Amino acid sequence: MEVTQQVLQQLINGISLGSIYALIALGYTMIYGIIKLINFAHGDIYMVGAYIGFFSITQAGLGVIPSLMISLVTTGLLGMAVERIAYRPLRHAPRISVLITAIGVSFFLEYTSMYFVSPTPRTFPALFGDVAVDFMGIVINGQQMLILGITAILMVVLTYIVQRTKTGKAMRATSFDTETAELMGINSDRIISITFGIGSALAAVAGVLVGIYYNSIDPLMGIMPGLKAFVAAVLGGIGILPGAVVGGLILGVVEALVSGFLSSTFRDAAAFAILILVLLVRPTGLFGKNTKEKV
Amino acid sequence: MKRNFLRRNDLIMLVFAIILFAVLQGLIEGRVLSSFWQLNLLIIGINVILAASLNLINGYTGQFSLGHAGFMAVGAYVGVVLTTNFSVPFGAALVAGGIAAGALGFLIGIPTLRLRGDYLAIATLGLGEIIRIVIMNIQYVGGAAGFKGIPHHTTFAWVFFIMLFTLFFIKNFVNSTHGRACLAIRENEIAAESMGINTTKYKVMAFTIGAAFAGVAGGLFAHAFYLITPASFTFMQTFNYLIMVVMGGLGSITGSIAGAFVVTFISAALASWPEFRMIIYAVALILLMFYRPQGLFGYKEITNMGIFRKCFAKGGKANG
């Protein structure tokens, strides 16, 4: 009983953490799906989102939901700006050049932020005090409920956008075959821009939620979650939206179990081990399809 | 005639290198350089080894690896354990560190080098981090707190001559049939395979050699300090070497030397403003990709550029 209870508790913790990974992974997977770029800067976009949320709450004294909205919009615009300035000029460059540029953008966001907000971590105000539900010894606290709730809402909204709206259809078409999509009259530059916007907005929400969950943010906070979200995206099959969500949740749960039952120092190693295993055993991920280079 | 030219090129470089060494050693002995710049001179030499060996993998063979700091860590820790706990001579400890890193590179390389491009980049980054995390959890080498009490063995002479050996090794490798096989893989893997080249073998070979030199460099690095911690070998460290290689040119040894020099120099000069340093690197990387993706030197070497040939060569094609 003891053990099952512990496992269930870690499961709850893991799903909360996994939801955060899922939100970041969605952006990764959308961007990779559409321009085949591992956007190394995506984790830093998430960091910027966290800071914008932080300042909206502490400096402007806004509530959680308005702060989330502000962070979502501004960070979304930031993502679009990054794409416009740094990636669009390299649309036909070798993929490695774009990857290196992404590493550059990542550094740029990290260290300009550090310059402006200082490297010292900031403490997020505790918003939920002691709100918690105790169910047979398994505790779900307020932050976790907020994370799960907001993640669920965003999933529904995203699914609606991608499946039902005209823009969403254009996104899917562009990601499937950019050239043909253009021949069908789709402005692929615009669609790519929107994709960056949506992906960045999701990351921003994740950033604010993490701030609320862990109470602490710093300018380099995006590096690890960024990499792990990439792992989640690969695990689910890169370019596939439900895959990113499932991948994120699995990764969160595995990490929670590893830190709960082994040692928290192995948490990061677990994520990378998963990545390497997936790449070697099933590089297309859980939901991916196989493709081979034509000779 | 051509054969003579190859040897003459090597000779010119060797003479030049020895003069350079004499001058720098003189500056150190004469206490003209402050201890801060003396240390940086060591770091430049070590970084040249790291950049050139990373270039062998990323530039010449076209396999984008981001695990270099991990191999460096292996060499560093094997080295310090041997010298500190077992009183093994420094040179032997460096070799052992290199072999250990190379062996690990070989084992890791076989499965991962099947991956391509950005997937390989992330997988090697992950492996480098796993190496670091494992070291962090070995109490015998001090865990996260690091390994203390390392004897100070790394002198400028050690660094300089190992660096020289590395550069000649890589240069000669690249200018052989083995090196050409690596270039062919970078250019077109399918065509390389159809020319009778066992592509897996040569990818693993380049990866192993690169890892081994990173290990030796790690040993040199560790013995320049009293303490090393796993935090010195994060993937941020790998990015540093990547910046050197990309700046100098993916596929140019001259470029790696220049890149290592410039980046180390900037880092030292801006040591008090770490944010600016990183912002400068970031902007430099982005601008390079926009305007000169092949880096400062592209695929060129100093020995086959006009100015060098005018000064030293009478004719024939430069190849060294």
Place this chain on the structure above:
Amino acid sequence: MDELLQAEHVSMVFGGLKAVSNFNLHLNKGELVGLIGPNGAGKTTAFNMLTGVYRPTTGSITFAGKSIVGLPPYEVTQRGIARTFQNIRLFSELTVLENVKIAFHFHVKYGLIEAVLRVGRYFREEQEIEEEAMELLRIFHLEDKADEVAKNLPYGAQRRLEIARALAAKPKLLLLDEPAAGMNPQETHELMEMIRWIRREFALTILLIEHDMSLVMGICERIYVLEYGEILAEGTPKEIKANPEVIRAYLGGE
């Protein structure tokens, strides 16, 4: 007769789709044979199976008396089959000379230590490689472009370089995938002469895929016609020209 290559009942299925089925082909030593057929008939797929790029789903391929099914492409090349590609695959950032030198790779005997320390066989063998490579470039009229970067060559010269590179691997059998594609009639004519000449000079067996009928009919001794992944006809150029099935396939198909 001296048989060099034999493919029997070879089929290739891609996810339920039969790209090539029941493909039979034999080549005698010294022959110059053409493989023709409408677009999408499976010619390049057949090449890819013969060279190890694809592993055939069923069937056997023997080369010089030994099975080569399941060998990776580099081993097939080392057994003595070299090829060119329909969509040129040069080492485009390297020089013309380097392109050819690379293909000597598996004939080189010096090892890693000799290469790095520059002792033993290194200098002598490098010298030989360089001379032989230059000789090949001379044959293909590329010697004055030796130091140019391959991607800067005109199209026709790139095709010639691909053949020169394939010959540097010293094959017994040379597979040419549309060597005249994109060439003008004058260039095609020169290429024809050149193919004849290298066959004699290097004692080669040649199998070529080609769309240019004047080239195929002009130099090939035997021709295989492929349609919908199956061999439709086989015979001398004269027989093929007169074959009603072939006429139907070509007039109906293109």
